[in-house]
Amino acid sequence: MQSLTVPTGDRNPNGYAAADVLEALQAPHGSRRFSFRYELLDSTNATVEPEIFGVLSGEVSNNHLADIKRTARFNILETGTIDYLSDRIRPHARLHLYPYTVDDFVEWPLGVFLLSTPVRHIDRFGRITRDVAAYDQLQVFTDEVTTDRYTVAAGANVVAAVTTLLGGIPASIEPSTATLVTAKEWDPGTTKLKIINELLGMINYESLSFDEDGLAIVQAYRSPTERAVEYTYATDQSGLMVPEADQELDLFAVPNQWTLVVTEPDQPVLTSTYTNNDPGSPTSTVRRARTISDFRIEVEAVDQATLDAKVARLAFEASQVYEALEFSTAVMPIHSGNDVIHIQFDPLAINHKYAEQTWTLPLRAGATMTHRARRVVTV
Amino acid sequence: MPTSDSDPAEITLGLVGIWIHDPEDPEGTAVNYVYGAAAREHVVDAGGQGTLYAGRTFQVMEYGEHEEETLSINIQVPHGSTYASDLEALDVLARAKRTLWIRDNRGRSFAGTIAAYKVQDQKWGAAVAMTFGRVHYTVEEVAA
Numbered sequence: 001m002q003s004l005t006v007p008t009g010d011r012n013p014n015g016y017a018a019a020d021v022l023e024a025l026q027a028p029h030g031s032r033r034f035s036f037r038y039e040l041l042d043s044t045n046a047t048v049e050p051e052i053f054g055v056l057s058g059e060v061s062n063n064h065l066a067d068i069k070r071t072a073r074f075n076i077l078e079t080g081t082i083d084y085l086s087d088r089i090r091p092h093a094r095l096h097l098y099p100y101t102v103d104d105f106v107e108w109p110l111g112v113f114l115l116s117t118p119v120r121h122i123d124r125f126g127r128i129t130r131d132v133a134a135y136d137q138l139q140v141f142t143d144e145v146t147t148d149r150y151t152v153a154a155g156a157n158v159v160a161a162v163t164t165l166l167g168g169i170p171a172s173i174e175p176s177t178a179t180l181v182t183a184k185e186w187d188p189g190t191t192k193l194k195i196i197n198e199l200l201g202m203i204n205y206e207s208l209s210f211d212e213d214g215l216a217i218v219q220a221y222r223s224p225t226e227r228a229v230e231y232t233y234a235t236d237q238s239g240l241m242v243p244e245a246d247q248e249l250d251l252f253a254v255p256n257q258w259t260l261v262v263t264e265p266d267q268p269v270l271t272s273t274y275t276n277n278d279p280g281s282p283t284s285t286v287r288r289a290r291t292i293s294d295f296r297i298e299v300e301a302v303d304q305a306t307l308d309a310k311v312a313r314l315a316f317e318a319s320q321v322y323e324a325l326e327f328s329t330a331v332m333p334i335h336s337g338n339d340v341i342h343i344q345f346d347p348l349a350i351n352h353k354y355a356e357q358t359w360t361l362p363l364r365a366g367a368t369m370t371h372r373a374r375r376v377v378t379v
Numbered sequence: 380m381p382t383s384d385s386d387p388a389e390i391t392l393g394l395v396g397i398w399i400h401d402p403e404d405p406e407g408t409a410v411n412y413v414y415g416a417a418a419r420e421h422v423v424d425a426g427g428q429g430t431l432y433a434g435r436t437f438q439v440m441e442y443g444e445h446e447e448e449t450l451s452i453n454i455q456v457p458h459g460s461t462y463a464s465d466l467e468a469l470d471v472l473a474r475a476k477r478t479l480w481i482r483d484n485r486g487r488s489f490a491g492t493i494a495a496y497k498v499q500d501q502k503w504g505a506a507v508a509m510t511f512g513r514v515h516y517t518v519e520e521v522a523a
Contacts, residue, residue, distance in 0.1 A: 027439050031427075035444040235434035243433040330430060330441065347433060365443030366428020 001230040001339040002108050002212060011092075013103035021106050024097045025332070026238040033096040034331055034365040037107070038074075040081070041088040045112055045170075045214045048087065054079045056129065058091055058363035060110045064338040065357060067193060069209050070111045070136035078128035084117040089134065090214065091363055093333030108333040110361070112214030114139050137169075137210045141193035150186045150195060155179050158203045158302075162218055165196050171216035178203040181302045182266045202300050204309045209337055223316055224355040227340045233329060234344040242368060245327040247348055254283040255294035255318055260311045262301050270304055272311040276319070283319065294318060323375035325354060328368045335359050341373060397452060398482045399472055402490060402516070405480070410468045414455035415506075416484055422449045448513035450487060457504040466498070469507055481511050490516035 004018040004025075016024075024032065036058070040049040054077035062070050074089065076082065082089075094107045113134035122128045152161045159176045180202070186195050197207045200218065209217045233241050256277075262270040275291075276284045285291050294314070301307035325343060339356040354373035361369045396413035424447040429438035456465045472479060473496035482488045491513045499506040 027441075030437070031440040031442065033442045235432075237434060239432050239434035240439075241433050242430065330432070330439070345433065365426075366430065366441040368430065 001336050001341075002334045004334060011107040011109075013105070014097075016097055016106055020097060021095070024095055024106075025334070026240065027330075028238055032330070032365075033100065035094045035096065035105075036363045037092040037094060039090040039092065041090055041112060041214075043086040043088070045088065045090075049081065052079075052081060052089075054081070055089075055091075059360060060091060060363065061358065061360040062111075062335070062337055063358045064209075067197075067207075068135050068138045068142060069337055070113075070138075072111065072113045072134040074113075074115075074130075074132045074134060076130045076132055078120060078130060082115070084115045084130075084132070087115065088214075089113050089115060093331065093361075093363070095333070109212040110333060110363075111136050111212050112210065137214060137216070138193060138208065141165075141196060141208065142191050144192045145189050146186060146192070146195070148188055150188075150190065152180055152184045152199065154181065154183045158199050159205075159218065162196050162199050162208075165192055165199075166216055166218075169216055170214070171218060172211070173216075173218040174205075174220055176203055176205070176220070178302060178306070182264055184300075198300065201310075202302055202306065204306060204313060206338075212336065221313060223313070224338075224340045224353065225316075229342040229353060230339050231332075231334065232342040232344065233327070234342075235346045236344075240330040240332065241343075241345060242328045243347065245325060245345060245348060247350065248324040248326075251283055253292070255292045255315075256281075256283050256285045256288065257291050258294045258311050258315045258318065259296070260299045260301070260307055260314065261295075261297045262299055262307060263297065264300070270301060270307050272304070272307040274311045274315040276315065281319075324357070324372060325350065325375070326370070326372045328370050331361060331365070331367055331369050333361065335361070335371075343373065392482075394482055394484045396484060397454060400480050401475075402478060402480045410465075410472070412454040412456070412465070412469075414457065415453040418453035419483065419485075420451040421487060422447075422451070424448070446513075448489070448491075450481065450483075450489075450491070450511040450513075452481075452507075452509050452511060454507040454509075455501075455504065456507060459504075462504060466505055466507070469496075469498075469509075473509065478514055478516060479511075489513050 004021045008015050037051050038055040039047060040052045042048050056075040056077055058072060058074045060072045090112045091110045092107045093110060094105045097104045113136060116133045118130055118132060120128050120130055156179060158178050158180060159173060163173060193208065200207060204221050206219055206221045211217055235241060257273065257275045259273040277286050278284045279286045281287060301310055335356065340353065341356055342353050344351045352375050354375050356371060356373045358372045359369060396411055396416055398409060398411050400409035425442060426445050427440045427442045429440050431438050456462060473493050478490050478492060480490050491511045493509050494512055495510045497508045
């Protein structure tokens with residue numbers, strides 16, 4: 001989640017404190033004011049135009065479990081200022097604060113997007129527009145494939161190997177001492193994103209993502225249970241959740257035993273099993289009086305400890321699907337990927353911590369933002 | 380930035396009726412209609428979307444940067460020597476399909492476009508009605 005204490009400078013010209021920003025977001029006095037800015041960038045993310053005015057509407061979505069996590073749609077008036085093959089757009093949501101002078105605002109970036117070049121449409125008034133599907137910079141690593149067999153040598157530092165593949169783009173990288181036990185190879189034609197994510201998966205890191213400013217993020221996976229709540233949605237006087245919501249609860253096919261096996265040449269077979277036998281868990285082997293297995297072979301892990309961590313992560317993530325909540329709120333541009341939020345939704349007697357899986361934010365004042373969050377359950 | 384040839388001066392502009400001109404050529408296009416001053420309607424809509432949230436009894440309004448502003452005008456063109464030319468000038472403006480500037484004797488002044496242009500024949504002349512919808516207009520600042 002982006003910080004309520006947004007940086008000073010251009011994004012907070014009057015230096016508003018987090019409490020002021022929170023109050024303006026939650027609208028205790030009944031009204032809010034938003035506007036949106038669309039910044040045109042070149043292929044290196046350098047600003048070409050601080051604000052372009054041809055974007056008629058837009059929408060940004062984030063799916064933390066997808067390969068390309070952040071996507072957008074823009075309806076753009078054709079003005080000839082955009083090079084669709086190389087330019088990028090970074091939308092910003094601007095929250096205006098009292099007394100609403102020109103500099104009374106805070107602004108959050110919403111991602112850097114590469115633009116598709118769709119069909120142009122002309123209406124009966126001669127106005128030419130494009131409905132542009134846009135993708136974050138993960139698209140770059142999906143489009144580029146290896147032309148030869150790609151090898152990472154045994155003993156190589158995994159994060160260093162990922163850093164090499166990123167090719168010097170601006171990145172926030174959490175270091176690790178983990179190294180490859182055996183050399184790892186990928187066939188020609190493999191996408192760079194697949195290689196990067198497989199390497200990151202070996203050391204229990206999150207898959208590659210990009211933040212709202214276009215910075216590549218390489219970081220270790222941390223269970224939502226270990227992470228602090230970043231924002232609370234509640235059905236109270238400062239609530240911003242609309243009354244309608246859907247709660248999914250499907251326990252039927254949830255496994256209660258997970259086994260991962262590693263069979264790599266030049267490496268002993270590694271096996272790790274995690275069994276949910278907790279009587280307090282409704283899906284445990286004890287409560288259901290039977291075992292529902294999830295068995296996976298050819299998993300990659302550099303050592304037994306990593307495999308144990310991976311099977312524990314798999315068990316945790318598999319159990320997260322057992323409760324999902326789809327809800328809608330006012331425009332909340334503070335969200336990022338995999339946010340940990342607390343939801344207190346009285347009409348469904350919900351009062352729990354969730355990990356946000358997807359959200360969609362229409363770039364329009366007064367719009368409704370949709371969310372899907374999964375409840376964090378320790379099995 | 381362009382500069383002016385003379386010193387800036389402050390004066391109070393006293394207008395009668397409605398003045399309309401092309402902002403690109405004020406001197407050459409300005410027209411003035413003096414009758415119908417009491418039959419105008421000025422509407423400003425700040426937009427906004429109201430939403431009801433769980434836990435709150437009343438809606439929360441959210442506003443964007445956009446506004447809509449219209450000025451409904453009624454002009455009376457009496458019979459006389461300028462009747463035909465006055466009506467023709469209005470007809471030209473109604474078909475102009477471009478941004479015009481309107482001012483009136485109540486201090487209103489903004490750029491807009493004409494819509495819903497209507498002429499009703501009367502015993503005394505013609506009653507002309509139109510709606511002037513405000514549009515975005517970047518005013519070029521002139522350095523003193």
